[in-house]
Amino acid sequence: TLKKKPGAIHRSTAMRQMNSKLQDIYTKYYTENPRDFIDLIELISKEGLEKIEESIKELEKINPLNIDTEKIKLLCNRQKETIDENKYKNTEIEEHSKLILNHYGDLLKNSSGDFDKEALII
Structure with missing residues (x-):
């Protein structure tokens, strides 16, 4: 009705x-x-009042004078950004970069003794 x-x-x-x-x-x-x-109200029955209130608070920060159901729907339906697995897996480039850096580190470790000795100037 x-x-x-x-x-x-x-x-x-x-x-x-x-x-x-x-x-x-x-x-x-x-x-x-x-x-x-x-x-x-129909959206609240699907999403829950708490989520709607959070969306309204977020919209109030942006523009408190222009809040409507369509904007609330957009915020509710917006997918949380999924954490990309690549952030936790090392790519091939990262692996090679780390390998090269380790080689440089090894070179510096081995040559640090030479830097401590005085060079003979002829």
């Missing part, structure tokens, strides 16, 4: 019985667009 007549939500029994956090979200961001709020 609310989907057909979303303007009736602010006077509805459902609104009075609604979670106080949801009521706050409605009064802050959705009084002008109750149809969008109905979509938000």
Whole structure:
């Protein structure tokens, strides 16, 4: 029923019985667009209120005057960046680079004794 007549939500029994956090979200961001709020409620049923609140807080940091359900959906659906396995595996180039650096290190270790001796100037 609310989907057909979303303007009736602010006077509805459902609104009075609604979670106080949801009521706050409605009064802050959705009084002008109750149809969008109905979509938000559907999103909350999928994602959970906590995730929606986190998304709203993130959006408030960007632009507190322009928060809507589409932006909240975008943040909720955004995939967490997966940690690429390459970050933990050494590539072939890294292996060769480390090998070369080890060779240089070995050269410096062996030649450090020569640096300690005084050179004879003729």
